[in-house]
Amino acid sequence: MPVSRDDVLSALQRVHDPELHRDLLSLNRLSHLDIGDDGRVSVGIRLESLNSPVKQRVREDIQQQLGAVAGVTGVEIEFASGLSTTQPAGGSGKKPQGKPEPAAPQEQARASNPLPDIKHIIAVGAGKGGVGKSTIAVNLAVALAREGQKVGLLDGDIYGPSLPTMLGTESIPPKAVGQMIIPYNVHGIKAMSVGSLVEEDQALIWRGPMAHGAFRQLATQTSWGELDTLVIDLPPGTGDVPLTLAQLLPLTGAVVVCTPQKVAQDDARRAVSMFRQLGIDVLGLVENMSYFIGDDGKEYDIFGRGGAQMLAQQMGVPFLGTVPINTALRRNADAGDPTANFTADDQLGAELTGVARALVQQVRAHELDERFTPPTVNVHG
Ligand code: ADP
Numbered sequence: 001m002p003v004s005r006d007d008v009l010s011a012l013q014r015v016h017d018p019e020l021h022r023d024l025l026s027l028n029r030l031s032h033l034d035i036g037d038d039g040r041v042s043v044g045i046r047l048e049s050l051n052s053p054v055k056q057r058v059r060e061d062i063q064q065q066l067g068a069v070a071g072v073t074g075v076e077i078e079f080a081s082g083l084s085t086t087q088p089a090g091g092s093g094k095k096p097q098g099k100p101e102p103a104a105p106q107e108q109a110r111a112s113n114p115l116p117d118i119k120h121i122i123a124v125g126a127g128k129g130g131v132g133k134s135t136i137a138v139n140l141a142v143a144l145a146r147e148g149q150k151v152g153l154l155d156g157d158i159y160g161p162s163l164p165t166m167l168g169t170e171s172i173p174p175k176a177v178g179q180m181i182i183p184y185n186v187h188g189i190k191a192m193s194v195g196s197l198v199e200e201d202q203a204l205i206w207r208g209p210m211a212h213g214a215f216r217q218l219a220t221q222t223s224w225g226e227l228d229t230l231v232i233d234l235p236p237g238t239g240d241v242p243l244t245l246a247q248l249l250p251l252t253g254a255v256v257v258c259t260p261q262k263v264a265q266d267d268a269r270r271a272v273s274m275f276r277q278l279g280i281d282v283l284g285l286v287e288n289m290s291y292f293i294g295d296d297g298k299e300y301d302i303f304g305r306g307g308a309q310m311l312a313q314q315m316g317v318p319f320l321g322t323v324p325i326n327t328a329l330r331r332n333a334d335a336g337d338p339t340a341n342f343t344a345d346d347q348l349g350a351e352l353t354g355v356a357r358a359l360v361q362q363v364r365a366h367e368l369d370e371r372f373t374p375p376t377v378n379v380h381g
Helices: 005-013 055-067 105-111 133-146 163-167 208-220 240-248 262-277 307-315 327-334 346-371
Strands: 030-035 040-047 074-081 118-126 151-155 175-177 180-182 184-186 189-193 227-233 253-258 282-293 319-325
Touching: 005 030, 005 055, 040 055, 055 074, 105 240, 118 133, 118 240, 118 262, 118 346, 133 151, 133 163, 133 189, 133 227, 133 253, 133 282, 133 327, 133 346, 151 163, 151 208, 163 189, 163 327, 208 240, 253 262, 253 307, 253 346, 262 282, 262 307, 282 307, 282 346, 307 319, 319 346
Parallel strands: 040 074, 118 227, 118 253, 151 189, 151 227, 253 282, 282 319
Antiparallel strands: 030 040, 175 180, 184 189
């Protein structure tokens, strides 16, 4: 019986670094994966050092997980020292023989960063539309600004830009100085949307190369100035824009928004995998529309609260928090007044701020990871 590559990758995803509590794939530790016709699986794993105290435990966990995959007849593990930021090997087929691994899109972006005055760039994505991705992006940006950060918000959802409505900038004409667009200064943040630059129905018809160009222009020709964080609202799903983004801008990471029901989790899982394949760290999952609080004060689990949290656990992704279905959140979005979410409703403000604070923690953890990553030295052993 042939061994399924997906089954092997899923099994490896269940093996966690015992110190970092994250799975080997999201930590980009897989250097190669070969599956023989005879069912023998050979995996290469990068560790900080060949003397790493976690080596034995990782070896045992891999043996155990892969041993349980249908059709596997033997497992060979090769450790290498030195952590790498190149593309995870999981999705890229066989180990390239004698050639260096191809640079991940993020490596390209790091080498030619067009926005060096921005400390952290964070993409907000979702597996499908309508889960509240733009709502979370807007409110994360406003919450981070209320926590004292200089924040920008870029509407990268070029096929269905909703930020002009959600920020109340619909009727304000954009300004430019020379080639540069001046972002709107609203709700304590700087914001720009393709919806402010083109007619509403024009935005829907971008084809691949146009979408690429529109996103690039929007990101690099907006006068952001110095920012602590630029939040980018991506289109839903796994299309052209995330790839363009990954090649263009060095990201601190991505946030994936998900509603709790099972069908939404499957889409979110794909979004997480996409970010990982692009070499983008997933900083966390947000469960939106988690539950509903009725007029009677009772909490109703309409979509099966906790589903996204479970998914986060399964995928080894941090969980950033839940946001309930809240009529005021929808009303304030339609009215273009996200500030009201923080000033008029204490509980909602606290929930949104909680998600933003959890994100800040993950950004700090990411900074520490980066600082302590030693240079790559590939010594097989
Ligand atoms: P997406 O960007 O994923 O397509 P949006 O952020 O545009 O989704 O949200 C879709 C609709 O749902 C909007 O009308 C928004 O105001 C509403 N919405 C999103 N999250 C919530 C929530 N937690 N409670 C109430 N309404 C919400």
